[in-house]
Amino acid sequence: MPRPRVWRSAEGLLTLPALLFYLGVYLYPLARIVGWSLYDRGPTLKFYRAMASDPSLLHALGNTLSISLLSTALCLLLGYPLAYLIATAAPAAGRVLMLLVLVPFWTSILVRSFAWIVILGNHGLVNRALLAAGLIARPVRLLFNMTGVQTGMVHVLLPFMVLPLVAAMRRIDPNVLRIARSLGAVPRRAFLHVFLPLSLPGIAAGGALVFLLAVGFYVTPALLGGPGQITLATMIDMEITNFLDWGMAAMLGVVLMAVAGVLFAAFGALLGPRLVTGAE
Amino acid sequence: MLPCRVKLRDLQEPMSRRSLSEPDGRVAGAALALRGLAKQYAGASVVDALDLDVAAGEFLTLLGPSGSGKTTTLMMIAGFTPPSAGDVVLNGRSVTALAPERRNIGVVFQNYALFPHMTVQENVAFPLKMRNVAKPEIARKVTAALHLVQLDGLGARLPRQLSGGQQQRVALARALVFEPDLLLMDEPLGALDKNLRSHMQFELRRMHATLGVTILYVTHDQEEALAMSDRIALMNGGRIAQLGSAEDLYERPHSRFVAEFIGETNVIEGAVAEPGVFAAGGVRLALPDRAARAGAALLVVRPEKLALCSPADAPAGFAGTVRGLVYVGDCTRYRVEVAGGLLLTVQTPNRRDGRRAALGETVGIALDPADARLLPG
Ligand SMILES: Nc1ncnc2c1ncn2[C@@H]1O[C@H](COP(=O)(O)OP(=O)(O)OP(=O)(O)O)[C@@H](O)[C@H]1O
Ligand SMILES: [Mg+2]
Numbered sequence: 001m002p003r004p005r006v007w008r009s010a011e012g013l014l015t016l017p018a019l020l021f022y023l024g025v026y027l028y029p030l031a032r033i034v035g036w037s038l039y040d041r042g043p044t045l046k047f048y049r050a051m052a053s054d055p056s057l058l059h060a061l062g063n064t065l066s067i068s069l070l071s072t073a074l075c076l077l078l079g080y081p082l083a084y085l086i087a088t089a090a091p092a093a094g095r096v097l098m099l100l101v102l103v104p105f106w107t108s109i110l111v112r113s114f115a116w117i118v119i120l121g122n123h124g125l126v127n128r129a130l131l132a133a134g135l136i137a138r139p140v141r142l143l144f145n146m147t148g149v150q151t152g153m154v155h156v157l158l159p160f161m162v163l164p165l166v167a168a169m170r171r172i173d174p175n176v177l178r179i180a181r182s183l184g185a186v187p188r189r190a191f192l193h194v195f196l197p198l199s200l201p202g203i204a205a206g207g208a209l210v211f212l213l214a215v216g217f218y219v220t221p222a223l224l225g226g227p228g229q230i231t232l233a234t235m236i237d238m239e240i241t242n243f244l245d246w247g248m249a250a251m252l253g254v255v256l257m258a259v260a261g262v263l264f265a266a267f268g269a270l271l272g273p274r275l276v277t278g279a280e
Numbered sequence: 281m282l283p284c285r286v287k288l289r290d291l292q293e294p295m296s297r298r299s300l301s302e303p304d305g306r307v308a309g310a311a312l313a314l315r316g317l318a319k320q321y322a323g324a325s326v327v328d329a330l331d332l333d334v335a336a337g338e339f340l341t342l343l344g345p346s347g348s349g350k351t352t353t354l355m356m357i358a359g360f361t362p363p364s365a366g367d368v369v370l371n372g373r374s375v376t377a378l379a380p381e382r383r384n385i386g387v388v389f390q391n392y393a394l395f396p397h398m399t400v401q402e403n404v405a406f407p408l409k410m411r412n413v414a415k416p417e418i419a420r421k422v423t424a425a426l427h428l429v430q431l432d433g434l435g436a437r438l439p440r441q442l443s444g445g446q447q448q449r450v451a452l453a454r455a456l457v458f459e460p461d462l463l464l465m466d467e468p469l470g471a472l473d474k475n476l477r478s479h480m481q482f483e484l485r486r487m488h489a490t491l492g493v494t495i496l497y498v499t500h501d502q503e504e505a506l507a508m509s510d511r512i513a514l515m516n517g518g519r520i521a522q523l524g525s526a527e528d529l530y531e532r533p534h535s536r537f538v539a540e541f542i543g544e545t546n547v548i549e550g551a552v553a554e555p556g557v558f559a560a561g562g563v564r565l566a567l568p569d570r571a572a573r574a575g576a577a578l579l580v581v582r583p584e585k586l587a588l589c590s591p592a593d594a595p596a597g598f599a600g601t602v603r604g605l606v607y608v609g610d611c612t613r614y615r616v617e618v619a620g621g622l623l624l625t626v627q628t629p630n631r632r633d634g635r636r637a638a639l640g641e642t643v644g645i646a647l648d649p650a651d652a653r654l655l656p657g
Binding site for chain 2: 175179182186194197198
């Protein structure tokens with residue numbers, strides 16, 4: 001089918017500013033970073049070799065991936081029922097719930113991370129309450145470990161899971177669910193055979209979004225994690241602020257992007273590209 | 281799992297053939313009764329104490345203007361909406377408290393509501409799967425059901441790869457394959473074009489005759505209702521305005537609403553002043569029904585029951601001037617202004633020997649009082 005004429009004429013030019021902006025602000029820096037990672041007084045692969053031979057870097061990569069996957073799973077676990085509640089609630093109640101989900105966006109990540117330190121610390125709210133209730137004898141470590149990191153990250157990332165899920169669930173025709181019941185499906189089977197598969201695009205979109213954001217997270221793991229939760233983002237920060245090694249930092253950035261891209265592609269191949277990109 | 285009242289029939293026989301070879305080999309539909317069924321939304325009555333009996337195997341249509349409560353009634357029967365009061369009785373057993381999946385009722389919506397992520401085959405197999413029917417039997421029944429709706433060979437397609445008419449057939453096959461006691465259809469042909477619509481009307485009638493399932497059909501299209509139904513319940517404002525055959529509703533309307541909703545009609549507002557005489561302005565008409573009660577009354581008469589005649593032969597007040605004229609092929613419609621500025625529509629067949637009139641001509645209107653109906657005003 002030939003393109004509609006508008007696309008070949010003047011209106012097409014309207015995309016030009018956006019295109020130039022994208023080229024200048026996104027593609028150009030990205031190309032520079034890839035360039036840095038391959039150059040040190042001449043083309044070199046030495047940064048990539050350093051990565052392969054440095055256990056601490058590989059460890060950080062592993063940490064990044066496991067933290068991100070766990071955050072994504074926890075967000076899905078918490079976000080799916082929440083999204084279901086919002087999508088199926090009466091419109092007024094749905095708006096209020098949605099607002100509550102969005103409230104965390106009103107403060108900065110930094111503030112929220114420090115707030116968690118106040119709440120989860122050894123003398124924080126949670127531990128004091130548990131001690132007072134006599135449930136524990138000495139403070140439980142909730143900070144500077146995986147628990148702290150996940151608490152902070154899920155808090156920040158949950159809306160990115162809930163929003164696409166709600167959108168996908170609201171697109172499900174209520175008549176389809178009614179029909180499933182009338183055809184003999186008890187609520188559990190109607191959910192498993194009809195609602196859940198039809199909400200898959202939301203799971204895929206929310207999962208992809210949360211995972212990609214989590215992979216690049218810096219503040220929360222750095223503030224709420226311990227030595228066991230050092231991520232690639234933390235390593236990048238160290239390479240630049242401590243060693244001024246832009247080549248290493250650029251290489252780590254490229255590796256992070258490549259790994260995320262590969263996982264994303266694998267995810268897409270598994271679920272079908274339609275689900276991941278959301279296109280029909 | 282489900283109490284399957286009707287023995288699952290040997291659907292491996294193509295159903296159309298079965299109907300020919302075993303004319304009495306039918307799936308008996310269930311009798312449906314609504315007892316004082318009511319629904320209020322925020323205090324507003326949407327369905328108002330509905331009483332209705334649908335005989336086993338009957339094709340009954342709920343007809344009515346938009347917002348008259350047809351869909352709400354259907355939703356309550358299917359179990360999707362809890363009624364505010366009243367009972368839904370299927371084969372003598374109240375199902376009001378049962379969940380939709382326990383009612384054994386097939387439902388077809390205007391928007392088809394197919395499962396978009398399942399193939400045609402999986403869609404049709406769904407109710408059987410939910411009933412834990414054995415796999416080979418599912419395959420057999422799905423094939424037979426797809427044959428019934430003439431979709432043989434399309435089982436592997438996804439719903440979005442089908443035309444609207446084909447999707448509607450899948451919805452129908454899916455609603456019939458588990459041999460429901462009752463089939464509910466809410467404007468199932470509403471999204472189809474006119475030709476396909478009349479074809480599907482015919483098909484539905486054929487399937488109804490073949491299967492003997494009880495059908496409660498919802499439409500706001502009166503032609504469709506007249507063409508398809510054994511009986512029609514005409515709804516207005518959440519109540520049944522009149523229940524009867526197509527002929528009952530057309531020929532013997534009980535109220536002005538019924539007369540005006542079904543087909544075209546002339547309504548003359550007047551009164552019965554002396555026994556057996558209807559008077560309105562200059563109009564005076566002796567009625568066959570001498571028992572008509574005195575007081576305000578409406579005279580209702582269909583345009584095709586009127587004819588043109590010479591002014592001298594017309595009953596008192598039934599002469600006037602032709603103000604409008606529309607030729608519609610098989611007949612011509614005249615708007616005649618009679619005494620008192622009243623406009624009457626007269627429809628005459630276009631026959632060679634028929635009487636014609638021109639715009640502005642003075643004509644009489646011939647009327648057999650037996651064709652007119654007197655309603656309380
Ligand atoms: N969930 C609801 N909440 C409030 N009012 C409702 C609800 N559902 C339906 N109504 C109202 O009930 C009335 C009847 O609606 P219903 O859908 O039964 O009409 P209908 O006869 O099917 O009309 P149509 O021919 O347009 O489909 C309408 O006035 C509608 O606004
Ligand atoms: Mg409706």
